Amino acid sequence: MILIIGGSGSGKSACAEEYAAALSEDSRRYYIATMRVNNNEGQAKVERHKRMRRDKGFNTIEQPVAIEKVMDIIGLSRATESTALLECMSNLVANEMFSGAAPKSREEVTEKIIQGINQLSKGFKNLVVVTNNVFEDGIIYDETTMSYIKAMGIINEKLAAMADKVLEVVVGIPVVVKEGK
């Protein structure tokens, strides 16, 4: 598994797609999209990403919550031959945390997402996960948002420990943070 982290507008998506495409060689490519579209700006973002992926041969699966379900959709035998790119963790964590009537605890969200990623990581031949650096604006937000940021931090830490390789994308340039096998 490769973990790719960057800020907004850092070029992390393009970088992740290149990595996933290179890893998959001729095998099947899946794009697991976690963003929920609920306005024009979101729609424009999705369209921009779709244009970027068009020629790279990704099959898109929209899975805003419960990413482990991707395994049921694709099936283990096909997954073991395929590469998946999951984008992105910030939307997944927000969707898991804030979809219900009341926000879920960060422990519950963290546990569920790490288990889901574990299943995908074991199931797919290659897995690339895109996550976000939401940690450096120095603003103290309300309690719910701080809990979200904390959940993102814990999840990133666990994903990085699981990952064979961690890259930080800075102005479009991948900088190696963890170099595994």
Add this chain to the structure above:
Amino acid sequence: MKLVVGGYSQGKLNYVLQKINTDNYSVFDGIIPDDAQLQETFAQKKKVIIHRFHNWVKARISQDGNPEEEILLFIQKSPEVILISDETGNGIVPVDAFEREYRERTGRILVELAKRADEVVRVICGIGQKIK
């Protein structure tokens, strides 16, 4: 063109000034010199440093300008420019639409500039890491 990026208050300008002969450079803060300023700078046999480039991007967005194209044109006129910019994307995506647009567009402009740059340095704690 050289690009120097990093977080707020990381000593980016000092890093740059230590690496160069300051007699040979003019520093512009948050603005891109116009043609007259550029000619004056060149007449003094100086090169251009743009400090707080992100502030210029923000100003041009709020003035409905086209910073994406304008900066590329400027680089053609001043190919040896050193651009210094904050990285603006490493936070919670802002609720405010303008702030969101500013961060996203600044990020994308920096990605484009990094592709064209001869050298990209990221500064943290005053120390530069050459990433390209």
